[in-house]
Amino acid sequence: MSCSILSGVSGDKIIDGTEAKAHSRPYMAYLEIHKNNKIYSCGGTLIHPEFILSAAHCQGQSITALLGAHDLSKRNRSWQVIPVMDIVPHENYNNATQANDIMLLKLKQTAKITNEVQTISIAKNNEVFEIGTPCSVAGWGATITKGSISHVLREVDVKIQANCLSDSQICARGPVFFKFYLFQGDSGSPLICSDSKNSPRAVGLVSYRDRKTCEDVHRRNVYTKVSTYQDWIENKIKSLSSD
Known part of the structure; x- marks a missing residue:
């Protein structure tokens, strides 16, 4: 497994990072990915009310996006849970080299822009x-x-x-x-x-x-x-x- 990016990040996670101020990054998306009967998670970026940007190696059979979240263990009124309608990895993505590791996700519903959910x-x-x-x-x-x-x-x-x-x-x-x-x-x-x-x-x-x-x-x-x-x-x- 390749290492991930946060806190000093290892594998695919943040090591030694600090808790962010709640909703200080309203463009952040939590992605739940279903692939081969398993569930994975990735991060994403809301760049348009209908589109999230993420890494191509996060693709799966189906993806659900959670916007407006901070603590995943505590459902909040700010949450917007939206299924992904179209999963579009870069056509030249190479899984072996991770070249062109980028993917666009079109949401099934337009995200509502609020204090906790914003584009960047x-x-x-x-x-x-x-x-x-x-x-x-x-x-x-x-x-x-x-x-x-x-x-x-x-x-x-x-x-x-x-x-x-x-x-x-x-x-x-x-x-x-x-x-x-x-x-x-x-x-x-x-x-x-x-x-x-x-x-x-x-x-x-x-x-x-x-x-x-x-x-x-x-x-x-x-x-x-x-x-x-x-x-x-x-x-x-x-x-x-x-x-």
Whole structure:
């Protein structure tokens, strides 16, 4: 299993992250994925009232999105539980290399925009986020190796790293002394950075870790670079909206 992205994230979960302020990230989606008679979880980003962005390796036979959540163990009036109607992974997604690890989900019903449920803009292909840019990532992934998912949304600060694997990916990690790695459940969650106007943007999607050992201090968490796929995202939204 590849390591996930939060708290220092391992596998697909956030290790050593802190609990996020409730509803401080209203664009976050919790995805329940049914695949081969098993249930998995991933994170996602509400980028349009009808569309969620996530990682292609989170695809399944059926997916249900939970919006407006913080503590998964406590149903709240802010919750919106919406089935996914169309699951659209990138046509060139490679499961072996995790290339083009991006997926668009069309919701069966339009999400109602509230204080707890809001969209976030994606990074554009002309925006540059330099090495060392401070960013953050959040998710409901496990908080300890081999642990279950976190009931509450957790977050961690990271910085963009140099020498990532390809132009369509971003590498980031927390301080070396901080156990930052992702675990199961964090896959597909957004890497959030501020643009030149200090507005938050969805810059990356949790994809995998490039080290086999989650606790390796030199590990890097690898994210799909969202801006590379701006045209793909916009074209898919346009075509699916006209269906």
